[in-house]
Amino acid sequence: MELTVDRQPVFACTGAQPLEPNRSTIVFIHGAAMDHSIWMLQSRYLAHHGYNVLAVDLPGHGRSGGNPLPSVSAIADWIDRLLAAAGLEQAALVGHSMGSLAVLEAGARHPDRVWAVGLLGTAVPMPVSKPLLAAAKANEHAALDMVNFWSHSSRTHLGGSPIPGLWLTGLGIRLLERAPPGVLYNDLKACHDYQDGLESAAKVHCPALLILGCQDLMTPPRAARELLAALQSASSIILAGCGHMLSTECPREVLAALVDFFRRGS
Amino acid sequence: MATPRYLRFDTLGLHAGQQPDPITGARAAPVYQTTAFVFRDTDQAAALCNGERAGHVHSRLSNPTNAVLEERLAALEGGVGAVCTASGQAALHLAIVTLLGAGSHIVASRALTGDAHHLLAHTLPRFNIHATFVDPRDPEAFREAIRAETRLVFGELLGNPTLAVLDISVIARIAHEAGLPFLVDATLATPYLCRPFEHGADLVCHAATQFLGGHGVAIGGILVDGGVFDWEATGRFPALTEPDPGFHGLDFVEEYGLAALIMRARQEGLRDFGACLSPSAAFQLLQGVETLSLRMARHVENARKIAAFLDTAAAVAWVSYPGLPSHPDHALAKRLLPKGCGAVLSFGVKGGRRAGQRFIENLRLFSHLASAGDVRSLVIHPASTTHRLLDAQALQAAGIGEDMIRLTVGLEDPDDLLEDLDRALRASQRL
Numbered sequence: 001m002e003l004t005v006d007r008q009p010v011f012a013c014t015g016a017q018p019l020e021p022n023r024s025t026i027v028f029i030h031g032a033a034m035d036h037s038i039w040m041l042q043s044r045y046l047a048h049h050g051y052n053v054l055a056v057d058l059p060g061h062g063r064s065g066g067n068p069l070p071s072v073s074a075i076a077d078w079i080d081r082l083l084a085a086a087g088l089e090q091a092a093l094v095g096h097s098m099g100s101l102a103v104l105e106a107g108a109r110h111p112d113r114v115w116a117v118g119l120l121g122t123a124v125p126m127p128v129s130k131p132l133l134a135a136a137k138a139n140e141h142a143a144l145d146m147v148n149f150w151s152h153s154s155r156t157h158l159g160g161s162p163i164p165g166l167w168l169t170g171l172g173i174r175l176l177e178r179a180p181p182g183v184l185y186n187d188l189k190a191c192h193d194y195q196d197g198l199e200s201a202a203k204v205h206c207p208a209l210l211i212l213g214c215q216d217l218m219t220p221p222r223a224a225r226e227l228l229a230a231l232q233s234a235s236s237i238i239l240a241g242c243g244h245m246l247s248t249e250c251p252r253e254v255l256a257a258l259v260d261f262f263r264r265g266s
Numbered sequence: 267m268a269t270p271r272y273l274r275f276d277t278l279g280l281h282a283g284q285q286p287d288p289i290t291g292a293r294a295a296p297v298y299q300t301t302a303f304v305f306r307d308t309d310q311a312a313a314l315c316n317g318e319r320a321g322h323v324h325s326r327l328s329n330p331t332n333a334v335l336e337e338r339l340a341a342l343e344g345g346v347g348a349v350c351t352a353s354g355q356a357a358l359h360l361a362i363v364t365l366l367g368a369g370s371h372i373v374a375s376r377a378l379t380g381d382a383h384h385l386l387a388h389t390l391p392r393f394n395i396h397a398t399f400v401d402p403r404d405p406e407a408f409r410e411a412i413r414a415e416t417r418l419v420f421g422e423l424l425g426n427p428t429l430a431v432l433d434i435s436v437i438a439r440i441a442h443e444a445g446l447p448f449l450v451d452a453t454l455a456t457p458y459l460c461r462p463f464e465h466g467a468d469l470v471c472h473a474a475t476q477f478l479g480g481h482g483v484a485i486g487g488i489l490v491d492g493g494v495f496d497w498e499a500t501g502r503f504p505a506l507t508e509p510d511p512g513f514h515g516l517d518f519v520e521e522y523g524l525a526a527l528i529m530r531a532r533q534e535g536l537r538d539f540g541a542c543l544s545p546s547a548a549f550q551l552l553q554g555v556e557t558l559s560l561r562m563a564r565h566v567e568n569a570r571k572i573a574a575f576l577d578t579a580a581a582v583a584w585v586s587y588p589g590l591p592s593h594p595d596h597a598l599a600k601r602l603l604p605k606g607c608g609a610v611l612s613f614g615v616k617g618g619r620r621a622g623q624r625f626i627e628n629l630r631l632f633s634h635l636a637s638a639g640d641v642r643s644l645v646i647h648p649a650s651t652t653h654r655l656l657d658a659q660a661l662q663a664a665g666i667g668e669d670m671i672r673l674t675v676g677l678e679d680p681d682d683l684l685e686d687l688d689r690a691l692r693a694s695q696r697l
Contacts, residue, residue, distance in 0.1 A: 015318075016515040037523025044521055045318035149270030157273055159283035159337045163320040164328035165532065166347040166525055167282070167340035169272070174346050174493035174524050251320050 003085045005059075008066035010082065011036070012054040015047025024115070025052040025088050026262065029079065031097030031121070032147070032187030033179035035062030038096060041163065041251035042258060051262070054086060058099075060183055068186040072098070072194040076105035083113055092262060094118035096247060097219065098191050101126060104227075107208070108200035116265040117204060118258055120211045121244045123223035124197030124230075128188045136185035143184055144176040153215035153243030162251055172245060201230035208234040209261040211254055213242035275342065275458070276559050283337030297549045298330045317516065317533065327536050331545040335552050339478070339488050342457040342555075343470050346493030347528035349536065350486060350548060354453060354473020355381050356541035357487030361449050361469055362418065363539065364531045365503060368394035370417040373446075375402035375432060376664050377425025380653035382451070383660070386420075399663070402430045403594065409440045417502060419446050423462060423602075424454040426638070427612045427648045427672040428665040429586045431595035431602060438466025445500035453477070454608045454638065458562040463492035465602065469527075474551045476639025477609075480561050484550035486543045489531060493524040506530055561641065561677060566606030568683065569675040575684050576613050581621075581691040583669065587611035609676075610638055612648075614669035615694050622647055622671050625694035631678060631686040643676035643683055 001019075003010045013036045019025070026046055028039040036043070036055035047053040058075065060068035069075045079102060083091055092115050095103030100122035107114045135143035149157075152169050161168050176184065208231045212221040221238050228236050237257050242250040273281070284295045303322045305311035313319040322328050336348040351357040362372070374386055376399035386397035400407035402425055412419075419441040421432045434450060441448040447468040452460060456477045462470050472478055474486040497506045497519050506526050509515040513533070518526040536542050543551075554561075566589075573587040585592070588599035588607040599607045615621045626634055632645040636652050646652060653666050661667075675683065 013520055016509065016517065016521065035523065037521075037525075040522050040525070041318070041320050044316075045313055048313070048316060048318055145270050145272075149272060155285065158281050158285055159334075159341060160285045161283070161333070161337055163525070164322060164330075164333040165336035165340070165349055165528055167337050167345065170340060170344065171346040171493060171524055177494075178524075255319070 003082065005078065005081050005085045006066065008059060009064060010056060010059070010085070011063035012056045012086075013043055015044040015053045017047040017053070019052045019086070023050060023052045024262070025054065025091040027079065027082070027091045027093050028053070028055040029075070029093065029095040029099030029102050030058065030061070031099050032191065033061070033176050033184040035175065035178075037175070038245070038247050042247055042255050045255055046258070046262075049259070054091075056082065061179065068183050069190070070186060071190050072101045072105050073109070075102035075190070076109050079103070079106045080110045080113055089113070090115050092116035092118070092265065094120065094258065096120040097122070097244065098187050101191060101194050101197060104197060104204065105200050107206060108203035111203065111205050114206050116206050116262065117208045118211065118261060119208060120246045120254065121213060121216055121219050122210060122227065123219035124201065124227040125195060126191040126219060128192040133185070133188055133192065136188050139181045139185070144173060147184070148172040148176055150217040151244040153213065153241055153249060155215065155241045156243055156245070156249050163248070168245070168248055171248070198226055198230045201227055202232070204231055206233070207261070207265045209257065210234060210236035211246055211257050212236060212238045213244055213246050213249070214238050214240045215242060216244045218244040278338065278341045279558050280556050282341035283334040295331055295334045295549060295552055298545050301325050317513075317521070317529070325545060326540055326542045327532055329545045329548070332543055332548040335548045335555070336488070338552065338555055339457070339472070340490050343490045344461050344463045344492070345470065345490040346524050348488050348490040349528055349531045350474070350488045350543045351536075352487065352541040352543055353485050354451075354471065354475060354487035355385065357471040357473070357489040358382055358451065359385065359539070360531050360535045360541065361471060361489050362390070362395065364505065364527060364535050365447065366395055366417045367505070369415055370395050371413050371415045372397040372418045372420055373408050373411040373416055374399055374419075375421030375425060375430070376400060376660075377402045377428050377430040378422055378664075379426045380648070380655060382422070383653070383664070384655050387660070388655075402432050405433060405436045405440055408437050409444070412444045412446065416444070416446060418449055420449045420451070422451040422453070423460060424588070424608055424610065426454060426610065427652070427670065429588055429593070429607075429610065429612060430665070431588050431599045433598055434462050434465035434467055434602065438468075442466070445502065447495045454610050455603060456558060456562055458558050459566070459603050459605050459608060463494070468492050468495040473639075475637065477562065477565070478558065479551045479554035480557070480639065480641050481550070481554050482637065482640040482642065484547040486547050486551050491527045497526060563605070564677050565609035565675060568677065568680045569609040569611060570606070571680045572673065572675050572683060572687065573611050575687065576611070579688070579691055581616050581695045583614040583616045585611065585613040610672065610674050612670050612672045614667065615671060615691070617694060619668045621694040622669055624696070625671065625690045628690040628693035629686055630689070631682060632673065638674040640674060641677045643678060644674040646672050648672050
């Protein structure tokens with residue numbers, strides 16, 4: 001479906017289901033230079049199992065218009081306006097990587113709007129290496145290669161995709177290549193500059209679930225320890241053999257964790 | 267952080283898509299010889315069948331052994347995913363029926379296998395899908411043949427049997443300027459010699475029966491998506507970009523993003539048309555793919571020697587092999603196929619069709635059969651066999667004369683092959 005936020009078109013995949021007023025809503029927020037399709041094997045299931053689902057393309061990403069938002073706090077406030085545009089009082093927010101920071105910050109800034117947060121491939125802080133930032137700033141393909149390479153576990157680099165016939169590292173690089181110039185740098189810089197995550201975590205009152213990849217080189221599980229401790233009501237799951245692209249590398253496990261989490265939370 | 271180092275071609279050829287079996291420890295890809303897969307519960311069953319979960323339902327749609335082959339070839343081609351099919355012809359058909367409907371039109375190179383030509387020229391028109399055939403060496407002819415209802419541009423990288431080389435980058439640009447996807451059949455090259463996505467192709471298909479398998483024991487095909495073409499940009503591919511009542515309103519691009527074409531081809535094309543690959547054939551084809559680099563290097567080495575021999579043989583009127591400087595596409599072939607131009611070549615025997623018959627019947631090592639890409643050397647007379655259904659005009663347009671002989675050069679000792687050819691050529695000239 002298409003919504004309008006800040007006078008810009010926003011695309012949200014609903015799993016081919018209409019939004020129903022009596023259902024709980026889950027909003028999915030993707031990571032740097034990606035789009036809603038990373039949630040293809042979570043959003044569609046949940047949309048057919050009693051939830052309203054909005055897997056959005058952030059401004060300047062995928063099918064959504066506008067420019068990419070310059071900071072995590074700006075994305076968090078945009079999520080609040082997104083919920084208003086969709087006529088939603090509350091939603092659970094699920095974010096991946098940069099999206100997880102935005103979800104965390106939205107939970108802190110707009111606590112009445114958020115009934116649960118799912119944080120995938122997350123770390124606070126989320127520093128980005130200088131070589132990667134420099135390559136992204138210069139719009140070099142090397143930046144995409146770095147992100148894609150480090151985002152997948154050594155297991156995924158060999159294949160054996162849970163989705164028959166899909167070559168996930170090929171899918172990953174093509175998705176990054178679709179982002180317009182400057183988007184990856186904008187997003188990585190937003191991650192790098194986000195320094196208030198632990199303070200924000202302490203303000204999140206709703207239940208939180210961290211889903212982490214044992215082989216995640218971008219946000220290794222140890223980098224989420226302080227975040228886990230700072231959250232008031234949080235649990236975590238570490239998926240064996242999984243890298244940073246949890247929703248595509250381990251779709252079944254991520255879905256199972258989310259289903260259990262939402263069942264308890266709602 | 268260290269510099270990213272993706273796995274290289276030869277490593278992917280052995281490993282991509284498969285890990286040691288977690289239960290048994292089996293190192294090689296097991297053959298999952300089963301028609302269907304047991305559901306864990308009713309919810310999983312419904313979710314799998316509705317495309318909400320990843321997994322296997324029925325081997326007509328997907329199978330773990332087939333999935334290894336699909337991932338491996340997607341990796342070797344540099345694509346995002348693949349669907350394997352019962353044959354190369356089925357892979358071409360799958361691409362067409364996934365993208366086109368009645369009233370659609372294809373612009374195709376006229377240098378095609380006889381079976382591909384027949385599908386486009388005679389069979390698909392019965393379903394109101396039509397094709398215009400153009401000279402593969404005239405890119406502007408592709409542009410001029412594009413109509414409002416055109417939905418696909420198609421050609422063989424190495425045209426069979428004339429060995430015309432398709433200028434992928436130029437034709438891709440023409441297709442893209444018209445908002446059309448470009449499908450390349452790269453059967454005779456394999457990804458070892460050329461990866462069409464790197465030159466602008468959008469889809470690649472193979473008759474895996476041929477060089478990918480190589481052993482001549484299994485029929486199969488593969489359709490690979492490069493993941494670059496924007497299906498939404500022109501609104502011409504509603505099967506991918508609009509809610510489909512046949513799938514309860516599923517919009518494939520909206521739901522699956524860059525995987526849309528592969529998902530649609532599998533969920534509709536394999537399900538409805540049923541041209542699936544058997545798991546045992548997938549296993550056999552995987553055995554071939556594992557040695558692709560080694561075999562293709564030797565195929566090319568042998569083919570070069572034989573092309574050079576034929577080029578100077580007194581009984582030979584002409585030779586068509588892009589590796590020869592005399593071939594009209596030699597410069598293009600050096601750019602597109604730097605490791606070599608494959609192992610199929612065609613030539614004319616002096617004395618016309620009767621001399622050609624004597625040549626074929628006097629060969630001892632070359633097997634006279636209607637296929638290509640075997641480890642054993644093969645020979646065929648296209649005009650009377652593989653392309654016999656083309657009429658005289660189409661044969662002439664495709665450059666297939668009565669004197670044309672097609673060779674597939676195998677992996678035998680090249681001296682034995684040269685001696686066999688020399689003996690048969692001498693016999694062909696005896697009255």
